[in-house]
Amino acid sequence: MKVALTVLLAVLPLAAQDIKMPVGLDRLAAKASEVVDVSLDGPLLQLASRFLSDKDPDEANVKKLVGGLKGVYVKSFTFEDRDQYKETDVEDLRTQLKAPGWSRIVSSRSKRNGDNSEVYLKTDAGQITGLAVIVTEPKELTIVNIIGFIRPEDIRDLGGHFGIPKIDVPGKNDKNDKPGNKNDKKEDNQ
Amino acid sequence: MMDDFEKQIKDALAPKEPSPFFEARVLAAVKRQSREQRASSRMWWASAIAAVLLVISGSAWQYEKNAREEAAGKDAKARLELALKITSVKLQRISQRVEGI
Numbered sequence: 001m002k003v004a005l006t007v008l009l010a011v012l013p014l015a016a017q018d019i020k021m022p023v024g025l026d027r028l029a030a031k032a033s034e035v036v037d038v039s040l041d042g043p044l045l046q047l048a049s050r051f052l053s054d055k056d057p058d059e060a061n062v063k064k065l066v067g068g069l070k071g072v073y074v075k076s077f078t079f080e081d082r083d084q085y086k087e088t089d090v091e092d093l094r095t096q097l098k099a100p101g102w103s104r105i106v107s108s109r110s111k112r113n114g115d116n117s118e119v120y121l122k123t124d125a126g127q128i129t130g131l132a133v134i135v136t137e138p139k140e141l142t143i144v145n146i147i148g149f150i151r152p153e154d155i156r157d158l159g160g161h162f163g164i165p166k167i168d169v170p171g172k173n174d175k176n177d178k179p180g181n182k183n184d185k186k187e188d189n190q
Numbered sequence: 191m192m193d194d195f196e197k198q199i200k201d202a203l204a205p206k207e208p209s210p211f212f213e214a215r216v217l218a219a220v221k222r223q224s225r226e227q228r229a230s231s232r233m234w235w236a237s238a239i240a241a242v243l244l245v246i247s248g249s250a251w252q253y254e255k256n257a258r259e260e261a262a263g264k265d266a267k268a269r270l271e272l273a274l275k276i277t278s279v280k281l282q283r284i285s286q287r288v289e290g291i
Contacts, residue, residue: 036272036276038269038270038272038273038276040266040269040270040273044266045266045270047259047262047263047266048263048266048267048269048270050263051260051263051264051266051267052267062270062274066270072270072273072274073273074272074273074276074277076276106284106288108284108287108288110287115287117280117283117284117287119281119284133277133280133281133284135280135283135284142276142280144273144276144277144280146277152281153281155274155277155278155281156278156281156282156285157278158274158278159278159279159282162271162274162275163271163275164274164275164278164279165275165279166282167279167282167283167286168286
Protein backbone atom coordinates (compact mmCIF):
# COMPACT_ATOMS: atom_id res chain seq x y z
CA MET A 1 0.00 0.00 0.00
CA LYS A 2 2.78 2.34 1.02
CA VAL A 3 4.70 1.49 -2.14
CA ALA A 4 1.65 2.17 -4.30
CA LEU A 5 1.11 5.52 -2.59
CA THR A 6 4.76 6.46 -3.06
CA VAL A 7 4.61 5.55 -6.76
CA LEU A 8 1.37 7.51 -7.16
CA LEU A 9 2.83 10.56 -5.49
CA ALA A 10 5.90 10.31 -7.72
CA VAL A 11 3.86 9.95 -10.90
CA LEU A 12 1.24 12.65 -10.20
CA PRO A 13 3.52 15.64 -10.78
CA LEU A 14 4.71 14.08 -14.05
CA ALA A 15 1.14 13.66 -15.21
CA ALA A 16 0.41 17.28 -14.40
CA GLN A 17 3.59 18.47 -16.06
CA ASP A 18 3.22 20.27 -19.36
CA ILE A 19 5.50 19.94 -22.32
CA LYS A 20 8.93 21.45 -22.04
CA MET A 21 10.73 23.38 -24.73
CA PRO A 22 13.73 21.36 -25.90
CA VAL A 23 16.88 22.67 -24.23
CA GLY A 24 18.81 22.29 -27.48
CA LEU A 25 16.76 25.07 -29.07
CA ASP A 26 18.67 27.69 -27.14
CA ARG A 27 21.82 27.06 -29.14
CA LEU A 28 19.90 27.99 -32.31
CA ALA A 29 19.70 31.54 -30.99
CA ALA A 30 23.37 32.04 -31.86
CA LYS A 31 22.68 31.21 -35.54
CA ALA A 32 19.41 33.11 -35.81
CA SER A 33 19.12 36.64 -37.12
CA GLU A 34 15.96 37.18 -35.10
CA VAL A 35 14.86 35.43 -31.95
CA VAL A 36 11.57 35.75 -30.14
CA ASP A 37 11.37 34.03 -26.79
CA VAL A 38 8.21 34.71 -24.85
CA SER A 39 7.60 32.91 -21.60
CA LEU A 40 4.56 33.98 -19.62
CA ASP A 41 3.43 31.87 -16.70
CA GLY A 42 0.18 32.22 -14.76
CA PRO A 43 1.14 35.19 -12.52
CA LEU A 44 2.68 37.09 -15.45
CA LEU A 45 -0.44 36.48 -17.55
CA GLN A 46 -2.57 37.81 -14.70
CA LEU A 47 -0.33 40.85 -14.48
CA ALA A 48 -0.53 41.45 -18.24
CA SER A 49 -4.28 40.98 -18.07
CA ARG A 50 -4.56 43.81 -15.52
CA PHE A 51 -3.16 46.16 -18.14
CA LEU A 52 -5.68 45.13 -20.78
CA SER A 53 -8.54 47.59 -21.00
CA ASP A 54 -12.13 46.52 -20.49
CA LYS A 55 -13.32 49.47 -22.56
CA ASP A 56 -11.40 48.64 -25.73
CA PRO A 57 -13.34 45.77 -27.40
CA ASP A 58 -10.16 44.15 -28.81
CA GLU A 59 -8.35 44.24 -25.48
CA ALA A 60 -11.46 43.11 -23.61
CA ASN A 61 -11.65 40.14 -25.98
CA VAL A 62 -8.02 39.25 -25.35
CA LYS A 63 -8.52 39.73 -21.60
CA LYS A 64 -11.36 37.23 -21.67
CA LEU A 65 -9.24 34.81 -23.68
CA VAL A 66 -6.24 35.18 -21.36
CA GLY A 67 -8.44 34.63 -18.30
CA GLY A 68 -8.51 30.89 -19.01
CA LEU A 69 -4.78 30.53 -19.64
CA LYS A 70 -2.06 29.26 -17.33
CA GLY A 71 0.93 29.76 -19.57
CA VAL A 72 1.99 31.10 -22.96
CA TYR A 73 5.36 30.05 -24.34
CA VAL A 74 6.59 31.03 -27.80
CA LYS A 75 9.98 30.50 -29.36
CA SER A 76 10.64 31.70 -32.85
CA PHE A 77 13.92 31.73 -34.73
CA THR A 78 14.44 33.45 -38.06
CA PHE A 79 17.61 32.66 -39.99
CA GLU A 80 19.41 34.46 -42.80
CA ASP A 81 20.19 31.19 -44.56
CA ARG A 82 18.26 28.00 -45.15
CA ASP A 83 18.65 24.79 -43.15
CA GLN A 84 20.22 26.29 -40.07
CA TYR A 85 18.38 23.81 -37.86
CA LYS A 86 17.59 20.13 -38.08
CA GLU A 87 14.32 18.29 -37.75
CA THR A 88 15.89 16.50 -34.80
CA ASP A 89 15.91 19.83 -32.93
CA VAL A 90 12.14 19.54 -32.56
CA GLU A 91 12.00 15.77 -32.34
CA ASP A 92 12.07 15.84 -28.54
CA LEU A 93 9.04 18.12 -28.61
CA ARG A 94 7.17 15.84 -31.00
CA THR A 95 7.95 12.93 -28.69
CA GLN A 96 6.49 14.83 -25.74
CA LEU A 97 3.40 15.57 -27.80
CA LYS A 98 2.80 11.85 -28.25
CA ALA A 99 1.93 11.65 -24.55
CA PRO A 100 -1.64 10.70 -23.59
CA GLY A 101 -4.00 13.65 -23.75
CA TRP A 102 -2.28 15.26 -26.70
CA SER A 103 -3.51 14.75 -30.23
CA ARG A 104 -2.37 16.19 -33.52
CA ILE A 105 -5.29 17.86 -35.25
CA VAL A 106 -3.50 19.40 -38.22
CA SER A 107 -0.40 18.45 -40.10
CA SER A 108 0.32 20.46 -43.19
CA ARG A 109 3.35 19.93 -45.38
CA SER A 110 4.34 21.86 -48.44
CA LYS A 111 7.10 20.31 -50.50
CA ARG A 112 7.20 23.37 -52.73
CA ASN A 113 7.92 25.78 -49.90
CA GLY A 114 9.47 23.30 -47.51
CA ASP A 115 7.00 24.36 -44.85
CA ASN A 116 5.72 21.97 -42.25
CA SER A 117 3.02 22.94 -39.79
CA GLU A 118 1.53 20.91 -36.99
CA VAL A 119 -1.17 21.79 -34.51
CA TYR A 120 -1.67 19.70 -31.40
CA LEU A 121 -4.40 19.94 -28.79
CA LYS A 122 -4.44 18.63 -25.27
CA THR A 123 -7.84 17.63 -24.02
CA ASP A 124 -8.95 16.78 -20.54
CA ALA A 125 -12.50 15.64 -19.77
CA GLY A 126 -13.68 16.88 -23.15
CA GLN A 127 -12.17 20.32 -22.74
CA ILE A 128 -9.16 21.73 -24.52
CA THR A 129 -6.47 22.41 -21.93
CA GLY A 130 -3.47 22.98 -24.14
CA LEU A 131 -2.36 24.00 -27.61
CA ALA A 132 0.97 23.39 -29.29
CA VAL A 133 2.01 24.60 -32.71
CA ILE A 134 5.18 23.63 -34.53
CA VAL A 135 5.98 25.45 -37.75
CA THR A 136 9.17 24.58 -39.54
CA GLU A 137 10.12 26.63 -42.58
CA PRO A 138 13.44 26.71 -44.43
CA LYS A 139 14.48 29.92 -42.72
CA GLU A 140 12.22 29.92 -39.73
CA LEU A 141 11.30 27.73 -36.81
CA THR A 142 8.38 28.57 -34.54
CA ILE A 143 7.12 26.69 -31.52
CA VAL A 144 4.08 27.71 -29.54
CA ASN A 145 2.79 26.14 -26.36
CA ILE A 146 -0.29 27.54 -24.68
CA ILE A 147 -1.57 25.98 -21.48
CA GLY A 148 -5.15 26.48 -20.37
CA PHE A 149 -8.64 26.62 -21.74
CA ILE A 150 -8.18 27.73 -25.31
CA ARG A 151 -9.60 27.12 -28.76
CA PRO A 152 -7.15 27.60 -31.65
CA GLU A 153 -9.77 29.55 -33.62
CA ASP A 154 -10.04 32.06 -30.75
CA ILE A 155 -6.41 32.99 -31.31
CA ARG A 156 -6.59 32.67 -35.07
CA ASP A 157 -9.58 35.01 -35.16
CA LEU A 158 -7.60 37.71 -33.37
CA GLY A 159 -6.30 38.50 -36.86
CA GLY A 160 -7.37 42.02 -37.77
CA HIS A 161 -7.63 42.98 -34.11
CA PHE A 162 -5.24 43.90 -31.31
CA GLY A 163 -2.61 44.94 -33.83
CA ILE A 164 -2.47 41.45 -35.31
CA PRO A 165 -2.47 41.28 -39.10
CA LYS A 166 -5.34 39.48 -40.77
CA ILE A 167 -4.45 36.92 -43.38
CA ASP A 168 -7.27 36.15 -45.75
CA VAL A 169 -8.41 32.58 -45.48
CA PRO A 170 -10.44 31.58 -48.54
CA GLY A 171 -14.07 30.88 -47.65
CA LYS A 172 -13.28 31.22 -43.98
CA ASN A 173 -15.77 32.80 -41.65
CA ASP A 174 -16.36 30.11 -39.13
CA LYS A 175 -16.45 31.01 -35.49
CA ASN A 176 -18.30 27.75 -34.90
CA ASP A 177 -16.01 25.24 -36.48
CA LYS A 178 -14.73 22.64 -34.09
CA PRO A 179 -10.98 22.06 -34.04
CA GLY A 180 -11.40 18.35 -33.51
CA ASN A 181 -12.99 17.99 -36.92
CA LYS A 182 -9.79 18.60 -38.80
CA ASN A 183 -8.04 15.30 -38.70
CA ASP A 184 -4.52 15.37 -39.96
CA LYS A 185 -5.22 17.15 -43.19
CA LYS A 186 -2.15 16.92 -45.32
CA GLU A 187 -1.21 19.36 -47.99
CA ASP A 188 1.24 18.73 -50.73
CA ASN A 189 1.51 21.79 -52.94
CA GLN A 190 3.97 20.39 -55.39
CA MET B 191 -2.62 86.18 77.88
CA MET B 192 -2.94 88.91 75.28
CA ASP B 193 0.82 89.46 75.42
CA ASP B 194 1.47 85.80 74.73
CA PHE B 195 -0.79 85.87 71.70
CA GLU B 196 0.85 89.01 70.39
CA LYS B 197 4.23 87.44 70.88
CA GLN B 198 3.18 84.34 69.03
CA ILE B 199 1.96 86.40 66.09
CA LYS B 200 5.08 88.49 66.09
CA ASP B 201 7.23 85.39 66.08
CA ALA B 202 5.21 83.86 63.30
CA LEU B 203 5.41 86.93 61.13
CA ALA B 204 8.99 87.68 61.87
CA PRO B 205 11.33 87.26 58.84
CA LYS B 206 13.15 83.96 58.96
CA GLU B 207 16.36 82.90 57.30
CA PRO B 208 15.77 80.17 54.68
CA SER B 209 17.08 76.75 55.45
CA PRO B 210 20.57 76.01 54.17
CA PHE B 211 20.84 75.24 50.39
CA PHE B 212 17.24 76.38 49.87
CA GLU B 213 18.17 78.57 46.93
CA ALA B 214 20.29 75.84 45.43
CA ARG B 215 17.44 73.34 45.78
CA VAL B 216 14.97 75.75 44.13
CA LEU B 217 17.35 76.51 41.29
CA ALA B 218 18.03 72.79 40.83
CA ALA B 219 14.31 72.06 40.75
CA VAL B 220 13.72 74.81 38.16
CA LYS B 221 16.63 73.55 36.08
CA ARG B 222 15.36 69.96 36.29
CA GLN B 223 11.88 71.03 35.26
CA SER B 224 13.21 73.05 32.38
CA ARG B 225 15.40 70.10 31.29
CA GLU B 226 12.44 67.74 31.45
CA GLN B 227 10.34 70.14 29.39
CA ARG B 228 13.10 70.45 26.81
CA ALA B 229 13.52 66.67 26.69
CA SER B 230 9.78 66.21 26.29
CA SER B 231 9.70 68.82 23.54
CA ARG B 232 12.67 67.17 21.79
CA MET B 233 10.94 63.81 22.07
CA TRP B 234 7.80 65.25 20.53
CA TRP B 235 9.73 66.76 17.63
CA ALA B 236 11.66 63.56 17.11
CA SER B 237 8.42 61.57 17.04
CA ALA B 238 6.85 64.04 14.61
CA ILE B 239 9.88 63.97 12.31
CA ALA B 240 10.00 60.16 12.49
CA ALA B 241 6.30 59.98 11.61
CA VAL B 242 6.76 62.36 8.67
CA LEU B 243 9.81 60.40 7.47
CA LEU B 244 7.86 57.16 7.80
CA VAL B 245 4.98 58.57 5.75
CA ILE B 246 7.36 59.95 3.10
CA SER B 247 9.39 56.73 2.84
CA GLY B 248 6.20 54.64 2.83
CA SER B 249 4.74 56.75 0.02
CA ALA B 250 8.00 56.61 -1.91
CA TRP B 251 8.14 52.82 -1.51
CA GLN B 252 4.52 52.48 -2.62
CA TYR B 253 5.14 54.79 -5.59
CA GLU B 254 8.21 52.82 -6.61
CA LYS B 255 6.36 49.53 -6.16
CA ASN B 256 3.49 50.78 -8.34
CA ALA B 257 5.93 52.07 -10.95
CA ARG B 258 7.80 48.74 -10.95
CA GLU B 259 4.53 46.82 -11.19
CA GLU B 260 3.29 49.04 -13.99
CA ALA B 261 6.52 48.58 -15.94
CA ALA B 262 6.38 44.81 -15.41
CA GLY B 263 2.71 44.76 -16.39
CA LYS B 264 3.28 46.76 -19.56
CA ASP B 265 6.23 44.53 -20.44
CA ALA B 266 4.12 41.40 -19.85
CA LYS B 267 1.32 42.88 -21.96
CA ALA B 268 3.74 43.65 -24.81
CA ARG B 269 5.15 40.12 -24.66
CA LEU B 270 1.62 38.69 -24.61
CA GLU B 271 0.73 40.78 -27.68
CA LEU B 272 3.82 39.50 -29.47
CA ALA B 273 3.09 35.86 -28.53
CA LEU B 274 -0.53 36.14 -29.65
CA LYS B 275 0.51 37.90 -32.85
CA ILE B 276 2.96 35.13 -33.78
CA THR B 277 0.49 32.40 -32.84
CA SER B 278 -2.43 34.04 -34.64
CA VAL B 279 -0.44 34.62 -37.83
CA LYS B 280 0.84 31.03 -37.82
CA LEU B 281 -2.64 29.63 -37.17
CA GLN B 282 -4.13 31.84 -39.89
CA ARG B 283 -1.52 30.61 -42.37
CA ILE B 284 -2.14 26.99 -41.39
CA SER B 285 -5.87 27.59 -41.74
CA GLN B 286 -5.29 29.18 -45.13
CA ARG B 287 -3.30 26.17 -46.31
CA VAL B 288 -5.70 23.60 -44.92
CA GLU B 289 -8.75 25.40 -46.33
CA GLY B 290 -6.99 25.91 -49.63
CA ILE B 291 -6.60 22.20 -50.30
